[in-house]
Amino acid sequence: MWSVDDHLEDILGAIRPLDPIDLQLPDAQGCVLVEDVTVPVALPPFDNSSMDGYAVRVADVAGASEDYPAVLRVIGDVAAGSGEQRLVGPGEAARIMTGAPLPPGAEAVVPVEWTDGGTGGGAVTSMRPAGSAPEAAGGEVRIHRPVEPRAHVRERGSDVQAGDLALVEGTVLGPPQIGLLAAIGRGTVRVRPRPRVVVLSTGSELVQPGEELGEGQIYDSNSFALTAAARDAGAIAYRVGAVTDDADELRATIDDQLIRADLLVTTGGVSVGAYDVVKEALASVGDEDEPGSGIDFRTLAMQPGKPQGFGSIGPDHTPLLALPGNPVSSYVSFELFVRPAIRALMGLKDVRRPHVRAELRTDKALTSPAGRRQFLRGAYDAEEGTVTPVGGSGSHLIAALAQADALIVIPEDVTSVEPGTETEVVLLG
Amino acid sequence: MWSVDDHLEDILGAIRPLDPIDLQLPDAQGCVLVEDVTVPVALPPFDNSSMDGYAVRVADVAGASEDYPAVLRVIGDVAAGSGEQRLVGPGEAARIMTGAPLPPGAEAVVPVEWTDGGTGGGAVTSMRPAGSAPEAAGGEVRIHRPVEPRAHVRERGSDVQAGDLALVEGTVLGPPQIGLLAAIGRGTVRVRPRPRVVVLSTGSELVQPGEELGEGQIYDSNSFALTAAARDAGAIAYRVGAVTDDADELRATIDDQLIRADLLVTTGGVSVGAYDVVKEALASVGDEDEPGSGIDFRTLAMQPGKPQGFGSIGPDHTPLLALPGNPVSSYVSFELFVRPAIRALMGLKDVRRPHVRAELRTDKALTSPAGRRQFLRGAYDAEEGTVTPVGGSGSHLIAALAQADALIVIPEDVTSVEPGTETEVVLLG
Numbered sequence: 001m002w003s004v005d006d007h008l009e010d011i012l013g014a015i016r017p018l019d020p021i022d023l024q025l026p027d028a029q030g031c032v033l034v035e036d037v038t039v040p041v042a043l044p045p046f047d048n049s050s051m052d053g054y055a056v057r058v059a060d061v062a063g064a065s066e067d068y069p070a071v072l073r074v075i076g077d078v079a080a081g082s083g084e085q086r087l088v089g090p091g092e093a094a095r096i097m098t099g100a101p102l103p104p105g106a107e108a109v110v111p112v113e114w115t116d117g118g119t120g121g122g123a124v125t126s127m128r129p130a131g132s133a134p135e136a137a138g139g140e141v142r143i144h145r146p147v148e149p150r151a152h153v154r155e156r157g158s159d160v161q162a163g164d165l166a167l168v169e170g171t172v173l174g175p176p177q178i179g180l181l182a183a184i185g186r187g188t189v190r191v192r193p194r195p196r197v198v199v200l201s202t203g204s205e206l207v208q209p210g211e212e213l214g215e216g217q218i219y220d221s222n223s224f225a226l227t228a229a230a231r232d233a234g235a236i237a238y239r240v241g242a243v244t245d246d247a248d249e250l251r252a253t254i255d256d257q258l259i260r261a262d263l264l265v266t267t268g269g270v271s272v273g274a275y276d277v278v279k280e281a282l283a284s285v286g287d288e289d290e291p292g293s294g295i296d297f298r299t300l301a302m303q304p305g306k307p308q309g310f311g312s313i314g315p316d317h318t319p320l321l322a323l324p325g326n327p328v329s330s331y332v333s334f335e336l337f338v339r340p341a342i343r344a345l346m347g348l349k350d351v352r353r354p355h356v357r358a359e360l361r362t363d364k365a366l367t368s369p370a371g372r373r374q375f376l377r378g379a380y381d382a383e384e385g386t387v388t389p390v391g392g393s394g395s396h397l398i399a400a401l402a403q404a405d406a407l408i409v410i411p412e413d414v415t416s417v418e419p420g421t422e423t424e425v426v427l428l429g
Numbered sequence: 430m431w432s433v434d435d436h437l438e439d440i441l442g443a444i445r446p447l448d449p450i451d452l453q454l455p456d457a458q459g460c461v462l463v464e465d466v467t468v469p470v471a472l473p474p475f476d477n478s479s480m481d482g483y484a485v486r487v488a489d490v491a492g493a494s495e496d497y498p499a500v501l502r503v504i505g506d507v508a509a510g511s512g513e514q515r516l517v518g519p520g521e522a523a524r525i526m527t528g529a530p531l532p533p534g535a536e537a538v539v540p541v542e543w544t545d546g547g548t549g550g551g552a553v554t555s556m557r558p559a560g561s562a563p564e565a566a567g568g569e570v571r572i573h574r575p576v577e578p579r580a581h582v583r584e585r586g587s588d589v590q591a592g593d594l595a596l597v598e599g600t601v602l603g604p605p606q607i608g609l610l611a612a613i614g615r616g617t618v619r620v621r622p623r624p625r626v627v628v629l630s631t632g633s634e635l636v637q638p639g640e641e642l643g644e645g646q647i648y649d650s651n652s653f654a655l656t657a658a659a660r661d662a663g664a665i666a667y668r669v670g671a672v673t674d675d676a677d678e679l680r681a682t683i684d685d686q687l688i689r690a691d692l693l694v695t696t697g698g699v700s701v702g703a704y705d706v707v708k709e710a711l712a713s714v715g716d717e718d719e720p721g722s723g724i725d726f727r728t729l730a731m732q733p734g735k736p737q738g739f740g741s742i743g744p745d746h747t748p749l750l751a752l753p754g755n756p757v758s759s760y761v762s763f764e765l766f767v768r769p770a771i772r773a774l775m776g777l778k779d780v781r782r783p784h785v786r787a788e789l790r791t792d793k794a795l796t797s798p799a800g801r802r803q804f805l806r807g808a809y810d811a812e813e814g815t816v817t818p819v820g821g822s823g824s825h826l827i828a829a830l831a832q833a834d835a836l837i838v839i840p841e842d843v844t845s846v847e848p849g850t851e852t853e854v855v856l857l858g
Binding site: 215 | 454455458470472473474475481506508509510511512513514524526527528529530541542554555556557558559560561562565566588589593595596603604605606607608609610611612613614615616617632633634635637638639640642643644645646647648649650651652653654655656657658660661668673674676700701702703704705708709754755756760826827828830831833858
């Protein structure tokens with residue numbers, strides 16, 4: 001019998017992060033950076049105005065006040081994106097917009113609110129749009145306040161300098177990191193891609209939702225739940241419809257899917273029955289001369305999720321996890337083993353769900369078989385620091401699973417947990 | 430001047446959740462359910478075996494032991510998915526698989542581990558695969574232990590009963606909920622779709638990352654960061670390349686995009702400059718006779734993010750948020766206003782990022798202008814319950830933003846925050 005920890009360790013020991021590729025920035029969202037990114041050009045790349053106003057020489061506005069304004073000749077507009085600029089000479093000002101380059105000769109920017117905006121009247125609150133009042137870019141402006149040198153100027157390189165380290169290898173690219181990469185001019189970036197995960201369920205009893213249920217049949221839910229869970233974990237997930245309990249058909253389907261799989265996940269057919277087709281089809285796929293090749297079927301000291309398979313298959317040694325078929329068993333197994341495998345393929349450091357400790361809220365003691373680590377569905381209350389079991393311990397209670405947001409962990413050596421006991425809890429999403 | 434809260438309230442008051450549609454189960458992931466879903470057929474739909482073993486009559490195995498096994502005639506296999514079953518008569522057993530329907534006459538299931546598996550030898554640990562040993566479904570089986578009535582039988586309806594409420598209106602469909610819907614046979618489900626959000630940046634100074642930077646130009650980062658953030662919030666996001674500061678071109682681009690937009694987000698051009706094209710192009714789009722139509726440009730009592738626009742545009746009154754152009758201002762504005770708007774369109778109840786209180790870790794007091802709510806970038810430590818400022822208060826420090834995972838909130842009436850003070854923190858992602 002394998003312990004939960006040994007099985008996970010075996011999986012994570014065998015799985016290598018996917019090879020990095022260059023992706024366009026939007027496609028790299030959620031991926032792990034595999035290069036240190038340095039800044040090729042300073043940000044901002046040039047001294048620029050932090051306000052809408054007038055670019056001036058400091059001496060020209062010294063002592064200016066509303067009663068005794070400095071009157072300067074406006075030589076034109078400096079809009080954001082302007083190329084070469086005219087020199088601002090003594091007694092001159094240029095109307096300048098936020099983000100526009102500080103023109104030569106100018107030493108500071110006077111916000112438009114400290115001027116008459118070229119109107120000849122009192123202080124204004126904004127400029128008139130260039131489109132509707134192009135004449136405002138000429139004539140005179142009255143400045144009502146002096147400024148210090150470099151006032152309202154963002155210095156070249158004040159955000160980052162060329163050569164600075166922008167992002168380190170291993171960073172997960174969320175929206176602000178994507179923004180920073182764009183800002184420093186990176187159109188593509190080297191990351192590990194999202195793993196492509198193929199999910200297939202097995203069982204001759206399985207019918208697709210929306211179709212008619214015949215005698216002895218049930219609906220396929222595993223392929224839907226696990227495809228969604230794989231997507232949630234960061235993968236590009238492909239759902240393959242349920243495969244009947246026929247070893248040849250299953251093998252052919254898996255061989256077909258290998259071309260688009262970085263990881264294969266099957267459900268069902270791994271127990272001790274006579275129709276456990278996954279076990280039958282995959283128990284002998286390994287190459288004896290090649291260490292680590294083939295699928296190993298195991299009994300785990302856990303509940304639910306006792307029978308499990310893990311190994312690799314096909315010419316590329318694509319990892320495959322074979323989970324039990326019961327919906328709750330397969331979902332719990334996914335959370336414990338497949339999700340970490342997906343995140344290891346992505347190159348993430350932190351592959352496990354967060355674990356916390358919480359006080360057990362229950363009327364009577366929970367029981368658990370000796371020698372098995374039990375995972376019960378629970379509702380976690382972060383504010384109270386408590387967890388309440390949802391549904392029973394039966395592994396088929398998929399309705400309860402849909403109400404749970406946590407797994408309550410009962411260790412192997414514990415057979416009874418009293419109400420109020422501090423217990424380990426795995427937080428789900 | 431508008432307060433942050435009033436502006437958000439105005440936005441949320443105007444935004445209606447999107448009309449519900451029927452979506453295929455995999456497409457409904459992350460969406461909000463708009464119907465109470467009841468269970469059409471009990472789960473499991475029939476009494477079935479929870480083990481691989483033998484379906485028997487209880488009287489036939491009473492008193493059985495390893496030394497004195499009950500010997501029963503095996504009448505055949507009951508695999509999962511089997512249709513009509515043969516009656517299990519007195520002295521008979523059917524080999525049965527996990528999930529297979531309990532055949533008529535049988536009252537309980539004996540696990541295969543409590544039998545000789547039909548081998549005539551000692552106790553076995555598994556059945557031989559039906560494919561490789563079809564003869565194992567016939568002959569005799571020795572049973573080593575008695576069973577109680579209904580032992581190892583999952584009762585019809587023991588998970589959910591027909592008519593039970595499976596999921597209530599308002600539920601967000603994660604993987605377990607998708608699994609439950611599939612299990613009860615739902616191929617499609619009525620949900621609010623993901624909103625389609627069109628993001629466009631404005632500015633003649635903007636160049637696409639990867640291209641050459643000319644004099645006075647900078648890279649467009651807002652459209653990348655906000656498209657990623659919209660996707661992160663649950664939207665289907667479309668990035669429109671930067672539009673130059675030309676009111677007619679901007680208006681034409683927006684009109685073009687309306688067809689695929691449930692929400693429009695622009696950045697830049699909302700301040701007091703002469704080239705603030707968003708303001709110029711959109712200030713007069715409203716229909717005076719129609720209340721709530723048109724875009725209202727406002728000054729907010731916040732830093733960064735003072736100038737903001739909000740309203741609706743086009744024949745369908747598509748909501749539009751006009752954010753300031755500075756990368757940090759636009760990102761903070763997105764978090765405070767656009768993300769809640771997206772989540773309101775989705776029909777989510779909880780539209781805001783989590784707010785917590787944390788102890789400020791800093792060497793010297795933070796300062797903030799009176800009358801403005803300031804949002805500083807911070808690094809939050811959940812274990813310590815502390816937050817540390819990252820970078821300065823300059824709104825252009827996009828490099829610092831990429832290191833932050835929280836916003837430190839300094840209220841309007843506070844101008845200085847001492848080290849160690851408990852402060853409000855908005856957790857990002």
